[in-house]
Amino acid sequence: MPIADLNDRARDIFRAVVDAYLISGAPVGSRTIAQQAGLSLSPASIRGVMQELEERGLLAAPHTSAGRMPTERGLRLFVDGMMQVAEPSAEERAAIEARASSGGPVEEALATTAAALSGLSACAGLVLVPKREMRLRSIGFVSLSPAQALAVLVSEDGAVENRVVALPEGMGPSALVEAGNYLSATLAGLTLSEAKQRLERELADGRAAMDGAARALVERGLAVWSEDGERRPVLIVRGQGRLVDAAALADLERVQALLDDLDGKQEIASLLDSARAGDATRIFIGAENKLFALSGSSVIARPFRGQDGRVLGVVGVIGPTRLNYARVVPMVDFTAATLARLMGLQGQT
Template sequence: MLSPTVAELTDRAREVFRQIVDSYLATGAPVGSRTLSRGTGLGLSAASIRNVMQDLEELGLLAAPHTSAGRLPTEIGLRMFVDGMMQAAEPSQAERSAIDTSLQRGLDSGSAIEDVLGQTTAMLSGLSQCAGLVLVPRTDPVIRQLSFVPLGPRRAMAILVGADGSVENRVVTLPEGLPPTALEAAAQYINQHLGGHTLSDARSRVAAEISASRATLDAMTAEAVEAGLAVWSADGAQRPVLIVRGQARLVEPSVDPERIRQLLGELEDKEDLVRLLDLAREGDATRIFIGAESQLFSLSGSSVIAAPYRGAGGRVIGVVGVIGPTRLNYARVIPMVDYTAKTLSRLVA
């Protein structure tokens, strides 16, 4: 059955539905017909409201969690509300200032971009009362220094110091019979000839020099150089980094412990979460995934709001957003995520 649209509802049904959703998002509790008849100004009797609620339930927009209980909006109902009825509230001046200041201060301090985005994600988590997240593109490191530490007959630890001060380690598989002197010569060659170049550029230069027999390396040392540079590419240097902050905000005493356990387990599955955020990366605007609309969070019943941010030339380079319960304040949080993405785009371009 196709999901109904707002236009298909009568004025009465639309107003009853809106009141139920507003109450649910504010309290998380089911809403009964008697409550609606008394406190919302609908001007309808409890019996009339029950009839409307029954119609909305048959359309799949409402559900009753227990017999004789009130009604809650379903995920289908929440989707219709967000798409067709919600009136978004622009971030307040205080919220915009907090977002702007967090980003600008981090960039002015000269911190690594991952640290800046991590701080911004924590700030967004605090403002939204959700878990904040950001998908950061991995840049191709610029080599400052590379060294090898032997680990065994065919294994060594390659330690790369980037021009930005970052340090990364990888275990390298070495050619059979490689002497320790070849490792030392490989590190010396890389540091003398390839310092200041990106890893991908360094690999291209080494391949070209070896092909043209210009490299001052014997065969074994050349293999060590190639292995030392290749390990980062083989390990996925272009894979994005996922930063999540504020997971503790998702743990509420009123929430079913099993649902909390499920959600925290889903957050640990970083690969699936990255795949979900890649869907937001492909869009031009903020994306909202409600409950089962994303396979990842179908069991915990969580929502994800995510927006792409752009770098030089307007190219999408990452995604920023939040994860929260389906009962989050969409009208407030969606514009907040959108504003953060636009601010990021303006400052990092």
């Protein structure tokens, strides 16, 4: 519904109801609006307008005499057409920047930044980044059975990861050693994607000094590893406990549904990944996304980019639909800008 479809009186009363609801989390009555909004209208007049707004699908009355609260449709209208954002304070900006620049591995900085955003927004903080590609120091293969081997990759920073790969038929122990030695000597210092490209060139040019079985094992190992890294983004969630506040305890079923949603990290990651396209902040309210149809939750997410314009990740928050959008949206925007600077600096080192 275009905001222009509401007259000035309806718009003022609707804004007052939404503002009061987002503060209290409780349905708002006409007397409260008459006392607090400075509208110079009687409670009876306000009730009449609220009834009209309910008929338009913008407000709902959970109980006969409990006042009214915005529907998800009403919240969408408010967010898109009426919300006046409040920029983060100097203290809030300093808290986010301090966590992001605290030093240590980049994953730790992302986690502490998500925690800072959680604390400031009273929501759960989310950061989604692609799985970082390691630079290889060595690669080896350990036989598990005649049909399987364990590929052991050691990165330049000492991290070790393992994957099970299928062995070509007739693969002997000497071929395992040959494949590992070749990879360690040829591909050290490269990322997996770079290693795969170099290997493909050497195989195509006939420069790979390996027999057929070792060559097949190398191809299988790198293919499995690189595909796995591309398909497994890193999702960091901090501050789930902040979702269980005094207001939430009145609806434990909804809270449990939300916490269950957070446990389904692949689904959350897919939702955040949909925010990668474009530069603007995305706001998902309640059942607009089927993942949160039961829990009635909202997600605010924004991508952050490197200097070359490439998306480096997505940062955001998840909380109840009554979260303070006007305050949290610019907070997420600022955090995205901060993480873009952090990741840019990491890329230069």
